[in-house]
Amino acid sequence: MCPHIVSAFDDDLLAVQAKISEMGGLCEELLSNALEAVENRDPKLAEEVILRDKRLDKLEFEVEELTTRIMALRQPMAQDLRVLISCLKMSATLERIGDLAKNIARRAIYLADQRPAKLSASVGRMGQRTLQQLTEVLDAYTSRDTALAVSVWRRDVEVDEIYNSLFREVVTYMMEDPRTIGLGSQFLFIAKNLERIGDHTTHIAEMVYYVVEGEPLGDDRPKGEPVSLDGVGS
């Protein structure tokens, strides 16, 4: 194989990876800021998250353009194509995570006018756990660390469990004091957005595994118990 072409492809790939790294870092920041906006009732920070999400959309578009150009120019072989396609999937997934952080920021703006609720702490815990999972899976992606990816993938069940217990907590809270229903619904949606970020995190873990090991991660991930409302009298 001609070394010139190989190195040109590697340079191209580095340019794509640089954009994806920027996307990953931005996702972490947006999620972290959105959670802070919820916790501190900070609508200004929330507005910033909403604005900065546009950069993610632009980066996803740029990754797609660049990837197509590389494929057309370099005519890469199957293995390199797989890497490029995984870049496309990665950037699409990160763009979605950004959208979910933006949704949380939107809820934060609504919550800014509300009196604090004890639910904040539970949602905050779920948020920090989700953020930690995201950070770790991005590290696994950067360092092609399948052991870390599998560990993140297995731990998603814990995020699901926190979500399920939070769901029951919110519903109980709303039943005890119907004036909190509006507020509680917002917390439910924030929790749901976090759960979806957790799902995307496991997708990234699966991608890391697939790219490195060449085979899918399998289907035996433990799933959290489905939401049950037993005992809340609904």
Add this chain to the structure above:
Amino acid sequence: MCPHIVSAFDDDLLAVQAKISEMGGLCEELLSNALEAVENRDPKLAEEVILRDKRLDKLEFEVEELTTRIMALRQPMAQDLRVLISCLKMSATLERIGDLAKNIARRAIYLADQRPAKLSASVGRMGQRTLQQLTEVLDAYTSRDTALAVSVWRRDVEVDEIYNSLFREVVTYMMEDPRTIGLGSQFLFIAKNLERIGDHTTHIAEMVYYVVEGEPLGDDRPKGEPVSLDGVGS
């Protein structure tokens, strides 16, 4: 250009498109059945939806394998690459729509034990509207009909508005009778899943436009009013 190669590429593309058509048809069916399972409190139909969603996952995997093989074998030019990449995005989007239909089916299983609520009708209307949008955008995709795609894209605002009014309806309902909080939360999540299917529908409309016209659809889509809880006393 060698006609043999062109026609081989076209044959390959047809094979990919056939899988995507199967995915599109399956999505419509799963959503339609999930809505029926909610409306008729039919847990057996819901279980079927959950099982049949696996086929969508498998098809998405096959589309990716096939697309990579075509790219490696045929070394297509930029325009053909763009079409193949749009196939990858389309199959990923359809797989997600299937997941959302599966989530609705899961809620249907929970609802099967519940007494009927007047909310069913509103959710049913939103569901039928979402299904109709999905059917039309899949038609637009198959026939490369940008006018239809733009029309679907513009009408997503109506699904958002139905969602917002449903949200207020559910919250009011829960406040009037706290025993309905568990049930109401399930309806909120079904509506949220439908809204997300609506979002994916607009993504498909944007893809159709981009592939046919060669430029993005723009950013001026009217958005539904953000959820407001004014007047429900929260």
